[in-house]
Amino acid sequence: MDTDSSTTSSSSQASQNGEVQQKEPPKTHSFWELWKIFGYILPYKGVFALGLVFLFLSTATALIFPYIASVLADVALGNGQWSINQVGFFLLIILVLQGIFSYARIWTFAYVTENAIADIRKAVYNRLIKLDLAFFEQRRVGELTSRIAADVTQLQSTFSIHIAEFLRQIATLVIGIAIIAYTSVKLTLLMLATFPIGILAAMYFGRYIRRLSKSTQDALAESNVVVEETLQSIQMVKAFTNEWLETARYDKTMERVVKLALKAAKYRGAFVSFLISAVFGGIIIVLWQGAQYVAAGSMTIGELIRFILYTFFIGAAIGGIGDIYSNIQKAIGASERITDILDETPEIQSEQLVKQEIKGDIVYQNVHFSYPTRKDVVVLKNISFHIQKGQKVALVGASGAGKSTIVQLLMRFYPLNNGSITIGNNNIQNYDISTFRSNIGTVPQEVILFGGTIQENILYGRPDATTTEVRQAALKANALEFIESFPQGFDTLVGERGIKLSGGQRQRIAIARAILKDPAILILDEATSSLDAESERLVQDALHKLMKQRTTIIIAHRLATIRNVDQIYVIDGGQIVEQGTHNELSDLEDGIYKNLLKLQFELG
Numbered sequence: 001m002d003t004d005s006s007t008t009s010s011s012s013q014a015s016q017n018g019e020v021q022q023k024e025p026p027k028t029h030s031f032w033e034l035w036k037i038f039g040y041i042l043p044y045k046g047v048f049a050l051g052l053v054f055l056f057l058s059t060a061t062a063l064i065f066p067y068i069a070s071v072l073a074d075v076a077l078g079n080g081q082w083s084i085n086q087v088g089f090f091l092l093i094i095l096v097l098q099g100i101f102s103y104a105r106i107w108t109f110a111y112v113t114e115n116a117i118a119d120i121r122k123a124v125y126n127r128l129i130k131l132d133l134a135f136f137e138q139r140r141v142g143e144l145t146s147r148i149a150a151d152v153t154q155l156q157s158t159f160s161i162h163i164a165e166f167l168r169q170i171a172t173l174v175i176g177i178a179i180i181a182y183t184s185v186k187l188t189l190l191m192l193a194t195f196p197i198g199i200l201a202a203m204y205f206g207r208y209i210r211r212l213s214k215s216t217q218d219a220l221a222e223s224n225v226v227v228e229e230t231l232q233s234i235q236m237v238k239a240f241t242n243e244w245l246e247t248a249r250y251d252k253t254m255e256r257v258v259k260l261a262l263k264a265a266k267y268r269g270a271f272v273s274f275l276i277s278a279v280f281g282g283i284i285i286v287l288w289q290g291a292q293y294v295a296a297g298s299m300t301i302g303e304l305i306r307f308i309l310y311t312f313f314i315g316a317a318i319g320g321i322g323d324i325y326s327n328i329q330k331a332i333g334a335s336e337r338i339t340d341i342l343d344e345t346p347e348i349q350s351e352q353l354v355k356q357e358i359k360g361d362i363v364y365q366n367v368h369f370s371y372p373t374r375k376d377v378v379v380l381k382n383i384s385f386h387i388q389k390g391q392k393v394a395l396v397g398a399s400g401a402g403k404s405t406i407v408q409l410l411m412r413f414y415p416l417n418n419g420s421i422t423i424g425n426n427n428i429q430n431y432d433i434s435t436f437r438s439n440i441g442t443v444p445q446e447v448i449l450f451g452g453t454i455q456e457n458i459l460y461g462r463p464d465a466t467t468t469e470v471r472q473a474a475l476k477a478n479a480l481e482f483i484e485s486f487p488q489g490f491d492t493l494v495g496e497r498g499i500k501l502s503g504g505q506r507q508r509i510a511i512a513r514a515i516l517k518d519p520a521i522l523i524l525d526e527a528t529s530s531l532d533a534e535s536e537r538l539v540q541d542a543l544h545k546l547m548k549q550r551t552t553i554i555i556a557h558r559l560a561t562i563r564n565v566d567q568i569y570v571i572d573g574g575q576i577v578e579q580g581t582h583n584e585l586s587d588l589e590d591g592i593y594k595n596l597l598k599l600q601f602e603l604g
């Protein structure tokens with residue numbers, strides 16, 4: 001029944017997202033996942049081992065208490081060779097030692113956990129940022145940040161508390177059983193007979209707890225998607241006064257989280273209370289038997305007290321282990337999610353990497369392409385063209401024709417389905433990807449800036465550039481004037497994604513960034529929203545300076561800007577339908593370019 005509900009919930013989530021989501025194969029080696037995560041403790045194994053020693057010592061000292069208490073009982077009754085004061089002094093020493101060991105244990109485990117968890121977060125982020133675009137098109141940002149936040153936090157409590165507690169309880173169990181076995185073997189065996197029931201229950205309940213906990217974390221990730229997306233486009237939410245709609249959407253995901261968490265709690269509660277009843281049931285039987293031994297004279301009162309005290313310790317340990325066990329199951333659920341990301345392969349690295357500078361002619365040959373997330377729609381068909389080094393070419397065509405896609409393939413954002421793209425006779429796949437991309441500069445269709453200062457945003461083009469170089473770049477990009485008109489100049493904060501700047505200002509920042517990068521190849525994806533005449537002139541002028549000496553591909557919407565390029569390609573439905581210079585294409589009877597030109601002329 002539970003299997004059913006969890007599959008329906010995950011499939012409804014997939015259809016909600018509306019994207020093709022890969023169905024994950026069922027995981028079987030769950031402990032293996034946690035084990036892989038354990039690998040992150042290895043660098044701190046020395047401190048971890050020390051922590052284990054302290055753990056053992058603090059458990060051992062805690063367990064000496066009941067023993068001494070029972071000795072005290074026998075001493076009070078006049079048996080044994082110690083005085084009451086001697087025993088009391090001994091108790092005091094144990095008390096101090098116990099304090100020191102507990103302190104050291106907590107500190108060492110915290111040290112290991114905090115470091116290991118930070119390493120896991122770093123590893124997840126490091127892997128995420130290197131994955132290819134197709135991965136991000138299938139997921140949503142909110143879901144991924146939830147992985148780094150909520151799932152890792154789940155592991156954190158497991159590493160810092162549960163593992164140590166688990167070991168402590170096991171140690172209590174082992175030491176406790178050793179002591180009671182030493183006191184009475186028969187009674188001990190009687191008690192141990194109740195154990196298999198607990199183990200079977202653990203196996204039965206553990207599965208459900210793990211699965212439900214995983215669904216809870218998924219639901220949490222889903223709710224995080226709502227927060228992330230609405231906060232990112234808060235202006236739009238308000239403009240459409242859809243606050244209530246988003247609140248309702250969020251409430252719904254929260255209800256799901258609570259429902260799943262409570263369902264898991266039901267299993268956890270049933271498991272723990274079952275275990276406690278079983279254990280205490282066993283204890284009662286043992287006590288009843290022990291009382292008979294004392295009555296028959298085969299056991300002293302001190303021994304019985306010792307036995308009872310230790311049995312309670314053992315009972316508590318078993319109850320504790322049950323709770324910890326279910327928490328560890330939750331952690332396994334979380335670690336599966338994390339290893340999912342860690343196991344993704346980063347962007348393809350070629351075998352024989354060409355490290356040299358990227359220069360020469362750019363050649364597209366029979367390129368076919370469809371996006372990985374929409375494999376059945378062919379976006380590019382048989383695209384072939386040749387750009388000589390230093391030439392400037394333009395791509396024009398209707399919206400959705402495939403112009404941006406053509407240049408995204410040059411950036412190696414997606415693998416080709418068929419055909420090849422070469423630069424200087426080397427297939428672009430053979431270049432080292434970082435070196436390769438560092439040679440290409442882009443001014444994208446929609447400029448998105450980082451939330452920091454103008455200075456930081458320009459520096460993104462080349463982080464080691466000097467302040468003077470940044471200033472120079474801003475000057476060439478026609479951006480210096482407006483930057484200096486701000487009271488804070490280059491230190492002006494641009495707001496989340498750059499919303500405190502106008503469209504034309506953002507573009508000029510992006511141009512300054514590209515100037516700083518100084519790439520051999522330049523891609524300009526013209527913004528579709530038009531600027532006023534003055535900003536347009538400033539941007540065009542800046543672009544002209546930027547294009548000098550560089551192989552450039554311009555995606556143009558305003559044909560006036562590409563009159564002087566070496567070659568124009570008209571793209572329609574993913575194919576090149578016309579090509580030539582401006583003059584050649586304007587003379588073409590019934591040509592698409594000619595029509596576009598006429599249309600823009602009439603509009604202008």
Ligand SMILES: Nc1ncnc2c1ncn2[C@@H]1O[C@H](COP(=O)(O)OP(=O)(O)OP(=O)(O)O)[C@@H](O)[C@H]1O
Nearest residue numbers: 137371373374379398399400401402403404405406
């Ligand atoms: N990431 C993506 N995943 C799936 N399909 C996509 C993706 N990006 C674009 N497409 C689809 O590919 C086709 C070509 O899009 P592309 O962005 O190349 O058009 P464009 O010519 O640049 O248009 P515009 O002039 O509006 O910018 C469109 O049908 C679009 O829906």
Ligand SMILES: [Mg+2]
Nearest residue numbers: 403404405445
């Ligand atoms: Mg486009």
